Amino acid sequence: MSGRSSAPLPVRRLAAPTFGVTLLAGLLVAAVGFDQGALAAPVSDALRDSGGVLHELFHDARHLLGFPCH
Amino acid sequence: MIGAYLRRGVAVGMLAGILAGLLGLAVGEPSLDEAVRLEAATAAAAGDEPAAADDSDVAITRGQQKAGLVAGSALLGLAAGAVFGLVSAWAVGRVAGDGWTRSLKLGATVALALVVLPALKYPPNPPGVGDPATVGTRTTLYLGLILLGVLLAAAAWTGARALASGPLSRPARQALVGVAVVAAAALLLAGLPTVADPVAVPAELLWRFRLGALATQTALWTFTAAAFGLLTARAEQHAPVAAAR
Structure with a gap:
């Protein structure tokens, strides 16, 4: 019954990890699921204007993981 | 304890993503390939340039897109696992049960909210639909x-x-x-x-694609919840006091 006897973590101690995880997960989900070139903008304008190499690379992943895609 | 939960979540999630991606190659790609061929044939018949379905002139081959399926689900699994680990750390002492039970409860909740509910209203579609x-x-x-x-x-x-x-x-x-x-x-x-x-693809193809997509997503969350639960239950058994910190 070890799990049941554990005291809950104070929400305050979860704040910083929550921020970090949200940032990381948001970036990854955006890259895999939604990017249309915006994330490529820091690399080059041409790459961004092309519609996004990420969009093409993750095309099959988007479809099979349920994201709306073109 | 948060650190251990996050590390466990990231490792388990990435592995779950790779496995889901490989399953997707087996059960999802056949209907996806078919839909891509249909889409290209429809575009060619309409007199469009073959790349009309693509909104990009970056050359990515079908082979690379299949590798991208595994890589993409690995990355998404990593993100999902990190969130799973974080929520699991929150759930200690707030959700009843040991590590295994809590993990399964969380997994079932996530599968309902992130897979089943959206699939009932906005189901996954193959290329050429939408x-x-x-x-x-x-x-x-x-x-x-x-x-x-x-x-x-x-x-x-x-x-x-x-x-x-x-x-x-x-x-x-x-x-x-x-x-x-x-x-x-x-x-x-x-x-x-x-x-x-x-929906411009045959109903039978659409059905097979959606089953494949559901299998891929279900595999991701089932593996994440089960593996995370096993590891957490084991850690709790070995160090019940440390698990509470």
């Missing part, structure tokens, strides 16, 4: 429904907690919360706008 002009609206609706599903789960947990101190028996409380959740989900599904984009 008007590119409406992708923004469809994305907003899809994400909105997922957000509402997560809020619904949180509301159910809060409601169950509030009822626990009342006079109702456990079966009566759980039935009450269950009925409320199903009713709220039904209202959401009926009330949200329908996507009326034409």
